[in-house]
Amino acid sequence: MHNYTSRVVWTGNTGEGTAHYKGYARTWDIAVPSKPVVHCSNDPLLGGDRGKMNPEDLLISALSACHMLWYLHYASEAGIVVTRYEDAPVGVGEVGKGGAGRFVSAELRPVIWVQAGADLGVAEAIHHRIHEVCFIARSVNFPVTYAPRFEWDA
Numbered sequence: 001m002h003n004y005t006s007r008v009v010w011t012g013n014t015g016e017g018t019a020h021y022k023g024y025a026r027t028w029d030i031a032v033p034s035k036p037v038v039h040c041s042n043d044p045l046l047g048g049d050r051g052k053m054n055p056e057d058l059l060i061s062a063l064s065a066c067h068m069l070w071y072l073h074y075a076s077e078a079g080i081v082v083t084r085y086e087d088a089p090v091g092v093g094e095v096g097k098g099g100a101g102r103f104v105s106a107e108l109r110p111v112i113w114v115q116a117g118a119d120l121g122v123a124e125a126i127h128h129r130i131h132e133v134c135f136i137a138r139s140v141n142f143p144v145t146y147a148p149r150f151e152w153d154a
Contacts, residue, residue, distance in 0.1 A: 084113035
């Protein structure tokens with residue numbers, strides 16, 4: 001078993017607490033021991049601060065990062081030399097009746113630079129093994145698809 005801890009501290013008390021629905025900010029800090037504090041807000045669609053991370057940003061980023069780390073691991077084992085990796089994941093959410101929202105899907109769109117001569121078939125196939133081991137992907141209840149693009153390292 002692994003334990004992951006965090007400290008979430010609401011920073012949005014503007015003086016009256018939650019006495020009025022519009023009288024408080026939806027901001028908080030995430031503090032994990034020995035790591036930089038992350039300042040957060042809710043989704044901008046709900047009046048949040050566009051300059052701060054929101055829970056949806058954090059979830060899709062965690063999903064992408066977990067996938068990337070497993071991809072690099074499996075690529076190394078397969079002899080695929082990756083020299084650069086960037087992803088621009090997209091999570092699709094829906095808002096149901098009553099305002100409750102959820103993710104319905106996510107697509108990871110990594111661009112992966114590999115050394116010349118890499119077997120791109122093997123490089124592509126790695127993506128489809130990761131959902132079996134990625135902690136985050138195994139924890140979400142929506143489908144995750146992959147649309148990788150490969151570039152040759154110059």
